[in-house]
Amino acid sequence: MxxxxxxxxxxxxxxxxxxxxxxxxxxxxxxxxxxxxxxxxxxxxxxxxxxxxxxxxxxxxxxxxxxxxxxxxxxxxxxxEQAASQPQSSQPQSNQQPQQINDTFSKVSSQITTAVKNFDKESLWKWFVTSWKTPSAQQQGEKWYGIATLLVEMILFSFAGMSAIKKITYEKVSDQVATSDYSGVSQYIQNKITQLVHGLGFDLFLFVFISVIGLIAASYFINKFVHGKTVSVFDYINKIVQLSNISVFLVIAISLVLFMNPMNYKLAFFGLLTLVNWLFIFACAFCIKDGPETNRDYFYGVILYIIVMVVIVFIAWEIVKGQMVSQFQSILNVDISPYLDLMKMLGLQ
Incomplete structure (x- = not known):
């Protein structure tokens, strides 16, 4: 060699x-x-x-x-590679769409499965306890903590509201038919009431959902307007929920009142409901102050947030109002639009 x-x-x-x-x-x-x-x-x-x-x-x-x-x-x-790609391009688009949907569903299922496997109840409980003791403390949590907490509160409040609406409606109908229980109400009327209660329960959830999402979005973008940049959306939601996490107990208390009968505990119901609303509103306003740097004054950001908040609540009410009027019209053939005029309800007309 x-x-x-x-x-x-x-x-x-x-x-x-x-x-x-x-x-x-x-x-x-x-x-x-x-x-x-x-x-x-x-x-x-x-x-x-x-x-x-x-x-x-x-x-x-x-x-x-x-x-x-x-x-x-x-x-x-x-x-x-070209030969392998040609059959895919030659396939009809109608055959590709179900495959894409299946792939997306598989990815979402995999992510949910991974989240369930990595779930740490001790970490979640620690996050709750810290938020109750020191709401403004800096702590890290999973991205879904805040979203999951809000969804559970909204669903619980909606189900309790459905129960309260059903009891109040049956009481009013029972008074009309001169009976003290539900047995005197015909099956036809019971079916109508059940259909109406389900629709109103969805409307209640829709109103709360639009209001909460709108307030969070307003606070997030105004924070970016004030500071020039902000944290991720999920971390921002966690911060808002952490500040207002005491509302978990208040929502549970409201739900208990609704399940029993809100007509017998009107003062407690409206007091707790007002406290929950203002607690969440203040949490969204407080988060506007936190940021990496300041381009504009925080006070003007809060003023802008209040204006946007009023607009969001008005829009959410008008959307739900249209749904309620349509449901009463189609189920009971009754026009309730005069009773849902927001200006008259606020005493401005």
């Missing part, structure tokens, strides 16, 4: 030119033999094949193959 003095490649004894770099190795001694003292060959920086010496066809082929083999492999890979 010979060793190329230029690149160090091993060659057979009868090879005269290095098949890797093209260096003349005709006079290079075999490995293990005593080299003959001779001047070191001058190797050019960019070695070129010697024009006066004709290489054998096998040598030329061995020199060319190492450089051409990756190109052919790449071309084959590209052709195989």
């Amino acid at each position: 010979k060793t190329c003095p230029n690149c160090g490649s091993k060659m057979e004894a009868d090879v005269n030119f290095c098949t890797v770099c093209g260096t003349n190795i005709k006079d290079v001694p075999l490995d293990g033999a005593q080299p003959v003292e001779q001047p070191a060959p001058q190797v050019p920086v960019n070695p070129q094949p010697q024009p006066q010496v004709k290489a054998e066809p096998q040598q030329i082929q061995s020199q060319v193959q190492p450089s051409q083999q990756p190109q052919s492999t790449d071309s084959n890979t590209i052709q195989s």
